[in-house]
Amino acid sequence: MAVLTIKNLAKTFNVGTPRASRVLDDISFDVRGGTFVSIVGPSGCGKSTLLNIISGVEEHTSGDISLTSDSGGPARMGYVFQDPRLLPWRSVMKNMMYVQNDRSEATAGRCRKYLEMVGLTKNADFFPGQLSGGMQQRVGIARAFAVEPDLLLMDEPFSHLDAITARGLRAQLQDIWAQSKKTVVFVTHDVVEAVELSDRIIVLQPGGRIYEDITIDLPRPRRQTDPTVATLQAEVLGRLEAMKTLSRTPSSAAA
Amino acid sequence: MSTTTAPVKARRSTTEKQQETPEWRKRLTSDSAARVAALLSFFLFWVLMSALFARVPGPVEVVQRLVDEFSRGEVFGNFGSTLYRFGVGVALATVVGIAVGVIMGLSQLGRAFFESPVLVGLSIPAIIWSFLTVMWFGFGDLSPIVTTFLTSVPFVIVNVAQGVRGVSRDLRDMSTTYKVPLSRRVKDLVLPAVTGYVAAGIRFAIIIGWNGVLLAEWFGGGGGVGYRARWWYDANRFGGFAAWVVLFVGFIVLLDRFVLDRVIQRAFRWRDASA
Numbered sequence: 001m002a003v004l005t006i007k008n009l010a011k012t013f014n015v016g017t018p019r020a021s022r023v024l025d026d027i028s029f030d031v032r033g034g035t036f037v038s039i040v041g042p043s044g045c046g047k048s049t050l051l052n053i054i055s056g057v058e059e060h061t062s063g064d065i066s067l068t069s070d071s072g073g074p075a076r077m078g079y080v081f082q083d084p085r086l087l088p089w090r091s092v093m094k095n096m097m098y099v100q101n102d103r104s105e106a107t108a109g110r111c112r113k114y115l116e117m118v119g120l121t122k123n124a125d126f127f128p129g130q131l132s133g134g135m136q137q138r139v140g141i142a143r144a145f146a147v148e149p150d151l152l153l154m155d156e157p158f159s160h161l162d163a164i165t166a167r168g169l170r171a172q173l174q175d176i177w178a179q180s181k182k183t184v185v186f187v188t189h190d191v192v193e194a195v196e197l198s199d200r201i202i203v204l205q206p207g208g209r210i211y212e213d214i215t216i217d218l219p220r221p222r223r224q225t226d227p228t229v230a231t232l233q234a235e236v237l238g239r240l241e242a243m244k245t246l247s248r249t250p251s252s253a254a255a
Numbered sequence: 256m257s258t259t260t261a262p263v264k265a266r267r268s269t270t271e272k273q274q275e276t277p278e279w280r281k282r283l284t285s286d287s288a289a290r291v292a293a294l295l296s297f298f299l300f301w302v303l304m305s306a307l308f309a310r311v312p313g314p315v316e317v318v319q320r321l322v323d324e325f326s327r328g329e330v331f332g333n334f335g336s337t338l339y340r341f342g343v344g345v346a347l348a349t350v351v352g353i354a355v356g357v358i359m360g361l362s363q364l365g366r367a368f369f370e371s372p373v374l375v376g377l378s379i380p381a382i383i384w385s386f387l388t389v390m391w392f393g394f395g396d397l398s399p400i401v402t403t404f405l406t407s408v409p410f411v412i413v414n415v416a417q418g419v420r421g422v423s424r425d426l427r428d429m430s431t432t433y434k435v436p437l438s439r440r441v442k443d444l445v446l447p448a449v450t451g452y453v454a455a456g457i458r459f460a461i462i463i464g465w466n467g468v469l470l471a472e473w474f475g476g477g478g479g480v481g482y483r484a485r486w487w488y489d490a491n492r493f494g495g496f497a498a499w500v501v502l503f504v505g506f507i508v509l510l511d512r513f514v515l516d517r518v519i520q521r522a523f524r525w526r527d528a529s530a
Binding site for chain 1: 443448
């Protein structure tokens with residue numbers, strides 16, 4: 001498990017040019033090991049940029065970011081993207097092995113275990129093009145868990161899927177997470193999804209600042225049909241509506 | 256007032272259309288028919304030209320000269336020499352071209368370093384290389400091999416570098432996130448992604464390279480198809496000259512169709528896989 005600490009983080013694109021735009025501003029939070037944290041907010045508020053900075057794909061302009069692993073070694077990260085990002089010319093199993101540290105039999109066994117957890121054992125030798133979108137995304141999830149990450153990043157992984165497939169995958173994700181208890185940072189614009197999955201929700205507002213940090217204290221496993229889940233979802237949605245109204249008023253915009 | 260409506264004609268499915276098309280029409284409109292038609296047109300054009308102009312040898316004369324060359328025992332030795340030189344030159348160009356192309360595609364610094372030499376290489380024609388290599392290396396195997404290599408390697412480099420630069424940004428970011436080692440990225444991500452570009456590069460290498468090998472043999476002597484073609488040219492016997500050209504061009508076409516095409520099809524079998 002890992003602890004992620006972010007302090008006064010800021011990101012500006014095109015620094016020093018007339019097109020400079022600040023997408024993240026003074027972001028500070030930490031994520032304790034074994035917790036599931038969602039980052040929600042409207043489109044363009046910097047959610048995916050924040051995830052890319054945590055993963056190392058993007059560099060931050062100022063502030064500090066640190067990831068410490070229990071093992072003492074460098075923290076290992078898994079990433080589930082919006083689209084599956086599989087190598088189309090490699091089989092499912094080879095895609096799983098592509099991101100592993102080593103090619104040992106033990107590693108292959110671990111990959112098979114996670115493929116089984118997402119119900120794709122029989123498809124191990126298929127090319128990604130032979131799978132449906134939902135199945136490809138399941139491979140993406142299995143791949144991320146199979147690297148045994150200290151920190152798992154997920155960027156709107158169900159946004160491109162139909163409602164029924166997404167619901168099934170959310171349930172599957174909850175089951176796998178309950179068994180592995182990985183530290184997860186999950187980006188979504190879907191508040192309903194965030195309440196169902198998370199221990200904590202960090203709300204980003206337009207301009208890339210943290211608006212609110214909400215703790216979700218509900219028993220697991222959670223299902224959308226559960227009345228307590230539905231009530232909390234409505235409450236969080238209400239707070240987001242309030243944020244939107246605030247950000248539209250001229251006085252708050254000036255502030 | 257009464258209205259009349261025209262009967263709605265049902266649209267036919269592709270299966271119905273397929274079943275209704277007569278067999279002879281399917282054959283006449285097939286890809287193979289188009290290829291045969293192209294060959295036939297070229298052949299007729301050749302026959303016509305040879306009938307009109309005395310200095311254009313016709314197909315019969317060319318075949319006769321080829322048979323003569325076989326009976327004299329000139330074909331296998333000379334053709335074998337050319338094939339060896341051409342094969343080594345193209346193989347070297349492929350290996351070096353892929354390596355330099357990958358470096359140019361992956362690294363900005365590599366691109367800056369190799370860009371000008373490759374541009375110079377592209378602009379030097381095969382005939383200049385053949386003169387230079389004959390002056391440098393004399394009349395052995397080395398000058399045609401080096402000429403083939405030098406004329407074809409820039410085309411492989413340019414194609415591969417272009418392919419590498421086009422590798423999906425998403426897949427590169429995914430590899431960065433998972434800290435995939437560079438050697439594995441090259442083997443599993445970059446090379447399969449640029450297979451099409453590599454194939455196009457090798458095709459160019461073959462087409463440009465055979466010019467190089469023939470010119471080096473033409474000027475350098477030392478046996479080979481180019482040397483033999485020149486022998487007939489000097490003797491003012493165009494039939495013999497054309498026989499060697501036809502032999503080598505035929506070989507290149509067969510190599511492309513039956514070897515390179517099949518290798519490419521195998522490399523792209525994942526594309527045929529669909530949900």
